[in-house]
Amino acid sequence: MRNSMFMKYFRAVRTTFEITLRQNFSDAFIIFAVIIQPMIIAILALWMLRERGGDIAIFVIVGSGLTGLWSGLLFISGNSITGERWVGTLEGLVASPTPMPYIVLGKNLANVFQSLISMLASYAIVALLFDLQINVQNPLLFGVSILITVVAFVSFGLLMAALFVINPSFAQFQNGLEFPIYILAGFLFPIALLPGWTTPLSYILAPYWASLALHGSATGASSSSEIAFSWAMMLIFATLYAYISNRLFNVVLRRAKVDATLSMQ
């Protein structure tokens, strides 16, 4: 019984993943935000830092890939529920036997997966344009870091989707949130360059720990224990975000049924 339920939910998440990817690939804004923009950032950053040679290249590629991940999370995952409301499909999803968090999970997985493609694209384009040998120093640690980053970003996306519904004014700051997180999470340069008072803000962001683990394993600048610590932090935050978002989803959906906001009137 439990196994059959698991398979039903698994199929629902898998189909949501596939359907979301298909829709995303036919949306010019999404293609630009999560694939083209990170490539532009990678090319510009590397152009500015080209004299520092191949060592900096992998840092820039990973960093620009993370910008794509964050933009995807902010603009697509954050709107997972509100977007469905706009197109009139939210009622159909809420009324289905699949709980909403599973649907948002499938959507977020697709968004994160799509954003990772931008990292690969940046890798290829930078290698071609700048004729650089780009090596990941610790491929095993890097691979595990990617996997844990996916978990952390997906659960962060769940939290954002719930928050965007609870407080629509939060969504108005979407554009304003894009670049501060690039900086606070240390995607393109270390947070040591920032004023000290911003450091606690970085520490509560899973993207910061993802950035630390991915940069550290790609450039070889961090020890295994430092990277493992970043993994642990990502997993702790992922669990926390998932727990809070699951509680929020129940509140949000009940409130929407009371306030009659599941559909546009």
Next chain:
Amino acid sequence: MNAIEVQNLRRVFTTNIGRFRRESKEIVAVEDISFSVGEGELFGLLGPNGAGKTTTVKMLTTLLIPSSGMARVGGYDVEKEAKEISPRIGFIFGGERGLYWRLSAIDNLRYFSSLYHVDPDTSKKRIPELLEMVGLEERGKEKVEGFSRGMKQRLHIARALLHDPEILFLDEPTMGLDPVGARDLRRVVRNLQSEKKTILLTTHYMFEADMLCERIAVINKGQIVALDTPEELKKKVNDLSVIEVEVFGVQDNLLESIRKLDFVDSVSIEDRDQRQVLTVQTPIGSEAISDLMPLFESSRVGKVISREPTLEDAYVRLVGGEG
């Protein structure tokens, strides 16, 4: 056991008005309604726009929480046991929204069938069957954005039937469709009826309710004003005759003047292309024509007929000429 059981159901919406001194205003959309729908019955909720039909359906489909009262669908409480209800019901709301336009019809159905936990083998078999049933078998691979309104409505029906639900809620399914599209859709509803599905249909088209429904609840201003078979509802106006006057341009105060006449039971007006048709219900039959005509002196009058009442006339009488 009844498939749908509604007792003293009430729904109030609160809106805020004013920019600086905000005030809350309560609007009662559904006021203390009670009815039941038997298993396999096709039950109609008939009423003018804003009568509370959609609000009622949304409460029964667990998408709105009632303000008070009780509603059970398939034996389960709509508020406390929503999870039990969702696999047992299908619904469509009138209009084009609710589908993924950038996906094909097949992908839309495939997605919803996974959300409704239809196993993949059944889904592979069922999707082509449903597309054929709604007449979209040739268009399944096309993106929905290229579909006409009628095609989208039919796709909605297919979507609602994916998991073979026992109970269907069809909220204004033919709204905005051309006559051919509406006729096709009514044919689909009749087929579903023959499969012994319980169907709750809302509409403001009288002939549609008359043609399809076994029983009809007439709802107006959130309250059920009559509940009976179409035949019994028609009997409610047996004592009346109907006079239709075709007019080209109606004076502002004409309707009020007619309504004040002591032999007039109710009066309504309907636009038909360049003309309007005034429908007057009266107990004195065609004798009323001679008394009515002086009021039309300053208007251009076309055909004037006296006829027997229909379900539409019963409806007009029940909702006070607001249809």
